[in-house]
Amino acid sequence: MALKKKTAKTVKKKPAKRKTPVKKKVARESTRPVGAPPTQERVEASKYYAGPVMQKFVEERPFEFPAGYGDNRAVLMVRDPHWIHAYWEVNENRCREIRQEIGDEAYSRARLFLRVYDTHSGKHHDIEVGGARNWYIRVPAPNRTYFVEIGFLTADGRFLAAARSNAVTTPLDTMSDVIDEQWMIPDWDKLYALSGGFGVGRSSGEIKELMKKRFQQESASGWLFSPSSPVRKMGQRPFWLVANCELIVYGATEPSATVTVQGRKIDLREDGTFSQRFALPDGHQIIPIEATRDDGAERRRITPRVERKTE
Numbered sequence: 001m002a003l004k005k006k007t008a009k010t011v012k013k014k015p016a017k018r019k020t021p022v023k024k025k026v027a028r029e030s031t032r033p034v035g036a037p038p039t040q041e042r043v044e045a046s047k048y049y050a051g052p053v054m055q056k057f058v059e060e061r062p063f064e065f066p067a068g069y070g071d072n073r074a075v076l077m078v079r080d081p082h083w084i085h086a087y088w089e090v091n092e093n094r095c096r097e098i099r100q101e102i103g104d105e106a107y108s109r110a111r112l113f114l115r116v117y118d119t120h121s122g123k124h125h126d127i128e129v130g131g132a133r134n135w136y137i138r139v140p141a142p143n144r145t146y147f148v149e150i151g152f153l154t155a156d157g158r159f160l161a162a163a164r165s166n167a168v169t170t171p172l173d174t175m176s177d178v179i180d181e182q183w184m185i186p187d188w189d190k191l192y193a194l195s196g197g198f199g200v201g202r203s204s205g206e207i208k209e210l211m212k213k214r215f216q217q218e219s220a221s222g223w224l225f226s227p228s229s230p231v232r233k234m235g236q237r238p239f240w241l242v243a244n245c246e247l248i249v250y251g252a253t254e255p256s257a258t259v260t261v262q263g264r265k266i267d268l269r270e271d272g273t274f275s276q277r278f279a280l281p282d283g284h285q286i287i288p289i290e291a292t293r294d295d296g297a298e299r300r301r302i303t304p305r306v307e308r309k310t311e
Contacts (some may be wrong), residue, residue, distance in 0.1 A: 027078040074150045074165035081142035081173035086114060086133035088150040096150055098160050110152040115159060119145040119167065119252065119271050126153065145252040145273050146167045167252045169273060245308060249287060250275035256294040262287055282308050 073090035090112075099107040114127040114138055129150075139146060146168060151161035172310055252266050253259060255272040278287070283304045292299045 039120065047202045072163050074148060074163040076146065076148055076165040076168050077262060078168045078170055079136070081170050082138060084137050084139055084146060084170065085134065085169060086137060086148050086150075088114075088163055088165075089133065090150060094162050101153060102152075102158070102160065106154050106156075107152070110154045110160075113151060113153045113159065115146050115149045115151065115161070117149070119147070119273075126159075128153075139170060140282040142170045145271060167272075169252050180236055245280040247278040247285070247287075247306060248275060249278065249289070249304065251289065251302075253291040253300070254293065258292045258294070260288075260290050280306065280308050282310050 050078070068089050068091070070091050071089050072091045074086060074092045077085045079085050098110075102110070112129055112131075114129050114135055114137075115124050116127065116139075117124045118140065120141075127135060127137065137146075137148070140191045147159040148162050148165045149159075150165075151159055153159050249261065250273070251259075252273040253268070255268060255270060257268070259266055259268060259270070259274060261276055266274055266276060278285075285308070286303060287306065288301065288303045290299065
């Protein structure tokens with residue numbers, strides 16, 4: 001029996017792959033000469049270039065005042081001799097009290113009104129304001145004291161005030177008719193000396209008499225001369241000028257109240273108004289004004305501060 005001879009199989013090995021070195025890309029310098037026009041490719045590409053993307057910041061919201069502060073108040077201010085301005089807020093507690101007082105049905109039919117009082121005539125008039133929170137009011141006459149009430153007017157004509165404002169006095173729309181010769185008696189010698197007027201041919205007695213005569217003439221004609229008025233020449237020479245300032249403080253309160261200005265009690269008019277005139281020298285002036293109710297239960301204080309600087 002013949003035996004088959006085993007032959008060894010030869011396994012061919014695959015040749016190893018040769019690693020090819022990675023070529024680094026080197027930025028080539030532009031071969032375009034300086035000042036030469038760009039290539040056509042760059043021109044075409046620039047047509048669709050919108051620029052760098054900029055980050056958009058969220059816009060900050062502006063500050064908004066709240067719709068209300070929960071107060072129950074009315075405030076009145078003077079704009080000019082013929083107009084005053086009122087603003088108010090009626091809180092929920094006050095509305096609830098009025099609803100309980102008049103009932104749900106009457107409250108639902110009531111409308112919001114602004115009642116304007118003229119303390120001079122004792123009369124008032126109503127303005128329906130709807131849902132407004134402030135109102136400009138044209139007053140019947142200047143130089144009068146007013147206050148307002150914001151409240152509800154029912155269908156049967158009842159007015160229930162929710163808040164009452166402060167009182168304000170509108171100024172005159174004409175020149176003041178107060179001519180008070182005793183307001184200030186000038187020191188004629190000092191006044192003219194400050195202007196540099198002595199030593200120019202007239203004695204102090206002559207100058208004093210001239211100024212007194214002019215003072216009397218202008219008082220009689222309705223035009224009061226005072227150091228706060230422009231002064232014309234006293235004769236041909238020299239040219240001179242004297243100027244000064246005065247301060248008028250005015251206001252109003254309840255006619256039965258007691259009012260002090262700088263700690264001194266003053267008299268009120270029948271309608272509760274008052275006015276005071278003060279000299280106003282250079283410097284800082286403090287003028288405390290205090291009103292006390294007739295029974296002493298309430299007290300209010302206002303302190304104007306005025307500063308004058310003459311240059």
